[in-house]
Amino acid sequence: MVSDHLNKTTVWAARALMLNILGLVAACAAQSTALRGAQHAYGEARGDPVVVREAPVALHEAEEVLRQAEQTSDEDEVNHLAYLAQRQVEIARAEAKMKTAEAEAERRLKERDRIVLEARTREAEEAHAAVEQLILELADLEAKRTERGMVLTLGDVLFDYNRASLKPGAQQNLYRLVTYLSEHPEQMIRIEGHADKTGSDSYNLDLSERRAQAVRDFLIGSGIGAERITARGLGEAYPLASNNTEAGRQQNRRVEIVLPTPTEPRVKAIEPAIAAP
Amino acid sequence: MTAKIVSHTRWIVVTIICGGAVLALAGCASETTPLDAVSTAELAVDRATEAKAAQYAPLELRLAQEKLERARSSMSENEHEEARRQAEQARVDALLAETKARSESASQQREEIDQTMDTLKREADRKLLAPSD
Numbered sequence: 001m002v003s004d005h006l007n008k009t010t011v012w013a014a015r016a017l018m019l020n021i022l023g024l025v026a027a028c029a030a031q032s033t034a035l036r037g038a039q040h041a042y043g044e045a046r047g048d049p050v051v052v053r054e055a056p057v058a059l060h061e062a063e064e065v066l067r068q069a070e071q072t073s074d075e076d077e078v079n080h081l082a083y084l085a086q087r088q089v090e091i092a093r094a095e096a097k098m099k100t101a102e103a104e105a106e107r108r109l110k111e112r113d114r115i116v117l118e119a120r121t122r123e124a125e126e127a128h129a130a131v132e133q134l135i136l137e138l139a140d141l142e143a144k145r146t147e148r149g150m151v152l153t154l155g156d157v158l159f160d161y162n163r164a165s166l167k168p169g170a171q172q173n174l175y176r177l178v179t180y181l182s183e184h185p186e187q188m189i190r191i192e193g194h195a196d197k198t199g200s201d202s203y204n205l206d207l208s209e210r211r212a213q214a215v216r217d218f219l220i221g222s223g224i225g226a227e228r229i230t231a232r233g234l235g236e237a238y239p240l241a242s243n244n245t246e247a248g249r250q251q252n253r254r255v256e257i258v259l260p261t262p263t264e265p266r267v268k269a270i271e272p273a274i275a276a277p
Numbered sequence: 278m279t280a281k282i283v284s285h286t287r288w289i290v291v292t293i294i295c296g297g298a299v300l301a302l303a304g305c306a307s308e309t310t311p312l313d314a315v316s317t318a319e320l321a322v323d324r325a326t327e328a329k330a331a332q333y334a335p336l337e338l339r340l341a342q343e344k345l346e347r348a349r350s351s352m353s354e355n356e357h358e359e360a361r362r363q364a365e366q367a368r369v370d371a372l373l374a375e376t377k378a379r380s381e382s383a384s385q386q387r388e389e390i391d392q393t394m395d396t397l398k399r400e401a402d403r404k405l406l407a408p409s410d
Contacts, residue, residue: 098380
């Protein structure tokens with residue numbers, strides 16, 4: 001009798017348990033395709049190391065919504081939550097992709113800066129070396145590096161007396177300069193004629209100007225573009241030495257060829273205008 | 278002895294039934310009010326639009342806008358449950374649109390950098406090959 005009662009209660013317990021299990025199974029069955037799809041998508045994203053690393057928060061949110069969906073019985077709500085979870089997984093994936101692209105862009109920006117810097121350094125070194133070489137080769141022209149750029153001085157002896165024409169020796173000296181100028185098409189040239197204090201101001205100004213012009217004509221005749229060359233006479237205004245001695249006056253009668261230091265290397269011109277992300 | 282066993286089993290039954298009921302209730306509970314959901318979705322759609330989603334993720338953005346519209350009309354017809362769901366879905370659609378758009382512009386930026394890098398490298402090579410004296 002007692003054991004009968006016990007059996008009866010056990011059966012009830014078993015039935016209740018079964019009911020609950022059935023309920024759960026039903027919920028699982030109602031685990032619509034949408035929920036299974038979301039679970040699958042989540043599982044795949046979870047297994048993707050890039051997503052796990054780059055979008056942990058979005059992935060966690062997907063997991064939360066998924067858990068919520070799994071514990072819900074109302075079919076419409078399950079489908080709704082499954083949709084949210086599915087979208088959340090897609091958001092995590094898109095975010096991971098975005099972070100990866102951003103990191104890659106950042107890395108390439110640094111690489112680009114490095115290349116630009118290297119190119120600039122190399123250009124500067126090359127320009128420096130070329131000028132040093134030119135100074136050595138143009139020793140006869142008294143090449144000097146100054147703040148105005150490089151200055152070559154054609155002394156009075158290179159011109160015919162009181163005339164503007166260049167002596168053949170001067171032309172010889174200028175050929176090396178012509179070579180340098182044709183190899184450096186960006187190099188501008190300023191030619192300045194100077195005179196001593198002997199004679200009238202206007203005559204000196206005129207002579208200095210004609211001598212500067214003669215050098216300009218010679219360079220143009222050697223194939224250097226006229227637009228790169230400016231020439232002017234400065235008369236007696238800028239003496240190098242005293243006008244009281246013949247030696248000083250001879251120093252003052254001269255033509256200076258100024259090669260201004262090139263400004264920024266041209267690499268800058270092709271630098272793109274991209275804002276940092 | 279037997280009575281004890283009987284009452285014990287009854288407790289198990291009660292516990293199981295109550296547990297099931299609690300689980301079922303928990304499943305039905307919703308967190309947000311429809312009004313909150315709608316304004317959150319509006320914000321998300323605005324953010325997506327700002328991120329140029331119309332250009333980069335038009336499908337997702339349109340979905341979000343349509344669902345937001347449906348959420349609003351469900352609200353006005355007092356279908357709060359439907360309104361909440363539509364708004365919540367509009368929010369994730371908009372967020373996806375925004376993230377996709379941002380990802381797309383990041384990729385584009387990367388491509389632009391690649392192109393200028395190529396130009397730079399060609400320029401550098403050309404200089405290197407050119408006679409330097």
